[in-house]
Amino acid sequence: MPKLMQMLREMSTFASIMAGVYVHIPFCASRCSYCDFFSTLSLHEAAGPYVEAVIAEARLRRDELGGEPVKTLYLGGGTPSQLPLSLLERLVTGLADVLDFCGVEEFTVEANPDDVTPDWCASLPPLAVNRVSMGVQSFEDDILCAIGRRHTARQAVEAVLNLRSVGIDNISIDLIYGLPGQTLASWTQSVNQAIDLHPQHISAYGLTYEDGTRLWWQRERGEVQEVPEDVCVAMYRTLVKRLREAGYEHYEISNFALPGYHSRHNSSYWDETPYLGLGAAAHSYDGRVRRSNPCDLRGFIDIVNAGKPACEQEEMSWWERYDERVMLGLRTARGVDADRLQADFGSQAWRHFTREAARHISAGNIHLDSDGHYQLTEEGILLSDSVIRDLMWSD
Numbered sequence: 001m002p003k004l005m006q007m008l009r010e011m012s013t014f015a016s017i018m019a020g021v022y023v024h025i026p027f028c029a030s031r032c033s034y035c036d037f038f039s040t041l042s043l044h045e046a047a048g049p050y051v052e053a054v055i056a057e058a059r060l061r062r063d064e065l066g067g068e069p070v071k072t073l074y075l076g077g078g079t080p081s082q083l084p085l086s087l088l089e090r091l092v093t094g095l096a097d098v099l100d101f102c103g104v105e106e107f108t109v110e111a112n113p114d115d116v117t118p119d120w121c122a123s124l125p126p127l128a129v130n131r132v133s134m135g136v137q138s139f140e141d142d143i144l145c146a147i148g149r150r151h152t153a154r155q156a157v158e159a160v161l162n163l164r165s166v167g168i169d170n171i172s173i174d175l176i177y178g179l180p181g182q183t184l185a186s187w188t189q190s191v192n193q194a195i196d197l198h199p200q201h202i203s204a205y206g207l208t209y210e211d212g213t214r215l216w217w218q219r220e221r222g223e224v225q226e227v228p229e230d231v232c233v234a235m236y237r238t239l240v241k242r243l244r245e246a247g248y249e250h251y252e253i254s255n256f257a258l259p260g261y262h263s264r265h266n267s268s269y270w271d272e273t274p275y276l277g278l279g280a281a282a283h284s285y286d287g288r289v290r291r292s293n294p295c296d297l298r299g300f301i302d303i304v305n306a307g308k309p310a311c312e313q314e315e316m317s318w319w320e321r322y323d324e325r326v327m328l329g330l331r332t333a334r335g336v337d338a339d340r341l342q343a344d345f346g347s348q349a350w351r352h353f354t355r356e357a358a359r360h361i362s363a364g365n366i367h368l369d370s371d372g373h374y375q376l377t378e379e380g381i382l383l384s385d386s387v388i389r390d391l392m393w394s395d
């Protein structure tokens, strides 16, 4: 452990080519009704072999990082906070033996509030975890219960206090608006409670009814009602207004941060920084090729244990890379850099982009700043799906 602590704590400030590592932890204690992420309930029998398989996969695929030190490390899920502490430690130390963590600046672990006990929190600083992202979703206990969350609003508050007591001062919380039964007033109260907790980062997503989830079936059977579109829009406007007033920067459509606390790991996805995804269902990108691991826990373990990488790969075409540049760029406050777009994709793509963008500038959906960056306006964000589709190459 001392070697690991020293390595991870040498938070390098030199600028290098960045690389991120994402590790998927596909275990949950129960299934939330709206969720279609890949996860299983088989923690007890599978977690040990899974952690070893992830470390083995890192050894097999480390060359994909091109020798670059890892700048951000992110354990997502599923529910990483469900991993027993001994396995969490084994995972981090095992990965540190294989990958270069000397340059890690941000190490995030996702957690559910009911797992964030004083003991769990105390285990984080020795592993050099410096950021925790918590799925709070709402501060309304009846709604939390209805969507199958295991925690209460009070547990979410206690979790934040527990994290602060061990010195974790970079906390992100996730919220969802448009949940069945939610009103504009109750959502506003949830946003206010989130602000009162003063987390450094807040992610807020509109609920989507994913095909085949329990919630989707409940809607099909008429057991839950969708929140009307106009109410969802009002919820989003309230969110943006309240968080701005509280000093949060709206730096991506669904993400808000106090100054200096943008998620570096997620920003690297939007900046097209290479990242290596380890574990079942994880995705990777090296700037040219996308790789994806199977959504199959046993299959992933078996393939890796046979000494082979489990990923399938697909080289992105010119127009797929262009579309991704436009889509990801417009989601961020920084927007799409027109000069870079022309340099990377040529005049034909640039003409298509600027012609379509001009229509949306006239309509008030896009703003062109003095540095030549095209950004969605607040109205454009509300129409983001259709605006982005217009600017993409394919439709």
Ligand code: SF4
Pocket: 027, 028, 030, 031, 032, 035, 036, 037, 039, 077, 078, 079, 112, 135
């Ligand atoms: S929302 Fe999170 S905790 Fe709930 S089932 Fe999905 S991955 Fe698991």
